[in-house]
Amino acid sequence: MSFEVVLDNRYFLSELVQEISLEESLEEISYRASIRLVVTPDLPGIIPGQEIRISGIPYGGTGMTYLLHPGIVWECSSSNSGTKYLSLTVYDRTIYLAKSEDERLMPSGQTASDRLKLYAKEWGIPVGNLPDTRISLARNIKRTQTLYSMIQEDLKETADKGGELFRPRMTTSGLELIKLGDNKTKWDLEVIEDVTQSRTLEGAVTQVKVLGAQASDEKLAPVLAVVKKDVEKFGTLQKVIQDSKIETIDQAQKAAQKTLIGIQETFSVTAPDINLIRAGDEVRLNGTTLWVTRVTHRLGTPGHMDLELALPGKVRRDYLV
Template sequence: MIDTAKINYDLVAITPQGQTLHLNEVLRNLTWEENPGELAVRLEAELQNQQLPSGRWLHQQLPLGGQVFLYADWGADRQEIFRGTVFNWHYRTDPLGHFTITAYDPLIYLAKSKDDRYYSSGTLARVIIEDIAKAWQIPLGTVEGPDIGLAKQVFRGRTLADMIFDVLDQAKKRGAGKWIVRSKQGKIDIVRPGQNSPVYHFGADDSVAQVEDQQDIEDLVTRVKIVGAEDKEGRAPVVATLDGRTEFGVLQDLVYKEQYDNLAAAKAAAQDILAERGQPRKKRRITAPDLPFLRRGDKVHIAAGTLIGYYLVAGVVHNANDRTMSLEVEDVG
């Protein structure tokens, strides 16, 4: 395991004049995070405001739209951890003046932009995502797939991030497996999760400070009935029943056939409900020493509390102040 005491963090800003500012000496707090269901990494830094030798104040050199970079060195040479754009700026006094900036990596533009887009039947999922990235001038990095053709795609008024999530979901249902879209050094990567090497171990005796493991069936659905059209007396027949994990008892939802083109489409909708809500919910987190390079989609090994085995990182919050990170993990597969 890496000695976190030897990790060096370096937060850098590019001023409007094109100069490089190293911000560690005025840095009060620094975190960055990747969350489930989000494309972009979010970085938040709290900085002590001060006047620079040029006469300008620091806050003037970090405007909205400014560029920031985070580097780290853990004994494997200095590497870029984050690059992004300032989207939020908040100044306050206590009584000394300080301000907080919030920056996102380039994929934030896909999350905050809507568009209409069309792709013909048979277009590869990878090609759709590449086309969206190119339209928003995001360079392509490591693109490994998914190389599977999809049905005709018609998107109307959707965010580009939602389009990408839909494409990945459809590709998975067609047998392409799971894929991760993330940004690295300003480029978009499309990779399979769990391909990182080495796979780091987190154990109760050496690195894990806290374990949280919560499971519930509060929102579970174990049976979906498909209901047909009512007769003259108002009775509606059950035309199909799909069962899931009924060992938990019958927790039932309904699909109405008349809302779909045919029975096959109604069954597909019922199957989607079971796929989305047919398993117990699991919320599992650990707190451990920071590995600044660890990303959403990476594989880790945990042996602490009730978490024993290999897991994928579903979300991560890095804290440079106390050199810790909080990992939300999910099962591999």
Template sequence: MSYKVILQDQYDLSPLVEAINLRDSLEQVAYQGTVNLVVKPDMPAISPGMAIRISGVPYGKKEYVTLLNPGVVWEAESSNNGIKRMTLTVYDRTIYLDKSEEEYLFPAKQTATQRFKKYAADWNLKIAKLPDTGKDLGRSVYRTQSIYASMFADLRATAKAGGKLYHPRMLSSGLELYELGTNPDVYVLDTVTDTTQSRTLEGAATKVKVLATTASESGKEIPSKVMAMAEKDIDQYGQLQAIIQDDEVSSNAAAKALATSRLRGISETITVNAPDINVIRAGDAVMLGSMKLLVISVSRELGNPGSMSLELGTYDDVKRRFYLE
């Protein structure tokens, strides 16, 4: 097996590995792994909290690179049916951002980049790459919630302000704020074993209203003021109306841009199964035929060649589904 599993930077568990599965998704922050081991008497005791890393040889390459590092053992489950085995659930260390809660009060005119520096400093995370997201955000009050929930709220606000799409990643060198679709190597999926295409009007919006923050007048409730409205394809798909009420939208122009960006017709998702390309991550761009698509999620079974299942979507669909809803 052209993969290595190293525990605590000193124990090579690779000869004991029966299977390794990895999952990455835009719906979660941490890269997740499952490692199935055969337990031997001379194997070190393994318990949650221990450091672990998984390395492999990328497609078409000869040298090992780290795939999940720095990682942490989150769960360890043993079984014995004549042969003692252990299943490890591991995550990269962004799992601590998802499992830890804090309260944050941020002033207006800060970018997501500035706030990410604060998150990283508070949780002792090294920074590998934090690009300038370039959009000033409004004042934000994040009451008790996970750190990642606050992070993602900043990234959604950036997208709503017309900024680019980002997703946090943990690299060996530290925390990266990755701009979706900017991977230098865009792999062509030319050996797909099967493809499933799903098209739906679920979540569609052919008419969108952006409302001002609800106010009262002399103690009486009054209808919300409509700041902007946009519509498209009503004749084709019917009237499916969405209403947005966002405290950070302060101008009619910004409201109009937000309403237009929220319009959505048929949503298309493509799932493909293919031989594994082990360096493809959620948020990467890939080519399927003539279409350039983003990876929404990837589940892989490492091996030679191994296999992967990719959920793919267009840039606009990913933006609407994850950043504008």
């Protein structure tokens, strides 16, 4: 068997697994597993909150390695159509950051790395490798929102100010920050079962208007910059930006340039499973460098994977908007 499922570090459930998949996207923080089990008399009682881990033989390797650990059973549902099945939804521990809300005042001078350490410490989540994001962040009163949205806000400001694009990821060592596209192994997708290429103007931006701070409710906010690109080619598709951190015309023009984007191009790929690929990783398809925006691994022998891919420029733009 190419995978192993262990509950509470003592119940080995692999022989009861009918289906198992792992899913992750850039829009969410947590790695999610869906597991379908056959219910037998010796199946232990399973309830939300229990710890569970999933291991597998890494692509091109030997021996088991952790694919999702530590995992938390989040949801259980059973069905019976002659044979009884139990379906589990499992998340890594970052789910607590996605589901918990808070309000706080963050002083200026901290980096996104500094703030992530604070969030993780208060929620009892161990920290692994946290590279220095370097960019000094502005003072910020964070009104009631999820911890994950606070983290995303910090990482967006980091990128806005010229820093790298980072994504939080839970590993066996703890919560880490991963630079997008910086995976050591750049997987070449040579064997493809199906590929769909989509091009659309949905989401395109050809004109950006940047507004300054609004002085009163009776007057419109001043226009700091209007930047255009490919209006003649695609028509006017305008986005308005109003950000209190943008104070000068130069800052406004830079923010507008980052937002402009033409035809949106994405790829959907089904292929034999490479179970080490994660959201945010860089892969190559027919010589083109792409970033993984969503991945689903359907574990098995053989396994399969579904990938959503986009050009790095599109991911950067989407990340910043």
